Amino acid sequence: MSDKKQHAAQSHEEHLREKHLMLDPLPRGKMNDMVMESMLEKPTWKFWVIFGFLAFVVVYFLFYKWGVLIAKGQGEAGVMRPDYWGIFLVNTVFWIGISHAGTFISAILRVFRAEFRRPFTRAAELMTTFGLVQAGFSIFMHMGRVWLAYWLMPYPNQRLLWPNLHSPLTWDLLAITTYLLSSTMYLFLPLIPDVAMARDRSTGWRKNLYKVLSLGFRGTEGEWTHLRNAMNIFAWAIIPVMFSVHTIVSWDFAAATRPGWSSTIFGPYFIVGALHSGMGAAAVVLAVIRSTMKNMKYFVRGEHFDAIGKLMLIISMSWAYFFFNDYMVQWYGGDKWTQQLLHFHEAGPMGWMWFAMLICNVAIPWAILWNPKWRATPWAITIVGLVINVGMWFERYIIIPISVTINRMPFTWRLYEPGIEVPMGIGTVALFILLYMAASKLIPLIPVWEVQEGQMAHELKKFGRETVVSVSELE
């Protein structure tokens, strides 16, 4: 073999290592140190300024305004007849949607052994849990008498009064509660080895915190077997929970007797929509982590954005398919109220939102994500992710307050004008970011054991002149 050819083969190998985290292994100790360093790094003044600002937004816009809403009633919001449901429910559906990507990345990709998932499963799972917190807040903001919310829970009481299991809202409450509990547990299980790692490398209050959280994990073979079994069971079990949650959320609308809502395709349509916004949010979160935290450029690389970008593109196409299917059947049905509604969507005063939704959800992602180079560029995919989230928020806005404007009693038709919902919605966004910022300083954001496991399984093998990536079975 000539020198030139050998050189080419070597640079090919180097290129592969540079591109793929799984082929670029570092010793476990080194990775542990890198993750610990990124977590323990003293926050800069910029961090505190943003943190303080977000904390102010949360206290004022979320909690103070919520107090005003409770004291003065739902009249502070923009809801009225016929728009009894407004932005609070838009936000509920939106945040549950965001939370779906976490489970999708972490459970479905884990079950299907998609190797690119490894460094960012935790970041995605955190999105699930923190997103669900916002969804819970939003749905309680919506209630007229939120101080009686416990009446929706099946608790034993003297009068033998139970929640109505015929109501989609009761299903919804049970589904979201199940999802919140199971996703929190599913966040916690893979965290145990990393917290144990952090416990052994920290001092003071952190050590005590991690001591409690790691449940005495030492990394023995027996502990790993139990942990792997538990994670496997949860990964499989949480997938149907995830699918059921957003299907049931869609039934809040699909089970109602309203033009535009009674659609049998709402279940899968909502799930795909949830994944659409969730994937976009995951890309944004990853880009922010990569650019703001130390050592993250090693763990989060272009290949990960490329992989997420491909998923985003496929999901965008499925969303377009479901949107078209839903629209087509509703239009073809010829019901006069539905026709009024569809006309109102496009040509009504909020028609701009309908077109913006299609541009944000379909046109922009398709125009950018087809290109592997653009896909792998963090800032480009961040913009696409943000645009998709705006588009998906518009989609929910169109489904809820704009669609309920049109009903079977034309006398009551009236357009919704949001009030206190807007600052409170901004408050939920701030709380989400705030929780994420706090988490980035409190728990290891990168599952080191999972990355190492993947790196151990991957190998570059030489067959003659070819360098081939091989992955060995782990179990």
Place this chain on the structure above:
Amino acid sequence: MIRPEEIKMSAEETGKWGMVIDQDICTGCQACVAACAMENNISFVGEVDAGYGRSMHWIRIERFWEGAYPEVKMTPNQPMLCQQCGHATCEPVCPAFATVHSQAEQLNLQVYNRCVGTRYCANNCPYQVRAFNWRDYQRPEPLSNQLNPDVTVRRMGVMEKCTFCIQRIHKAQDKAKSEGREVVDGEFTTACAQACPANAIVFGRVDDPESLVSQVARAHGHGVKHLEELGTLPNVTYFKGG
């Protein structure tokens, strides 16, 4: 195709109390709206909220017209109130059992103190006749002296709607029971029917063929039930173009 009368779940849902409304003789004077508000302690929401679609009425006069200005042709006024459906869409969706079907009166009841304010019932009501207490509305003196002691005063955050003046039904039933007899047709009526100067609203027992409401319905012969195609089995019948 399934006809609406085939989806009746049981004999109970044929209805007991009912109403007929003759749109041809309704003058749109709103006396029923005022009488209903007096009888049922309905809050006055004020100019701003009323202008934003939050006015609380258990009955409203819907006014429509055909054509464009100046060639406008008025169509008959349409008083709209809770249709007391036999198969109501508002009932199954309440997560707290605050909107339930009464077995005794065969009406849709709203249990104010059980309502948590999800507003799903109002969203799912095809007639849009439910009213929500968006705020605690003021009742300045001397308006508070006008409150009807037989009717609960609702507070902020609960849903309410027409009850067919259930307090009057109960009063008449109690009186009849103490005198050891059945309730006589015409012994009482709802506030809206009582106030209507044109007698466009007639209330009574629809399961009794001799009652005034049944006779009026027979005399007209071609009543319309609103949105009957949804299978809600309304207990209010409308006459128009007679």
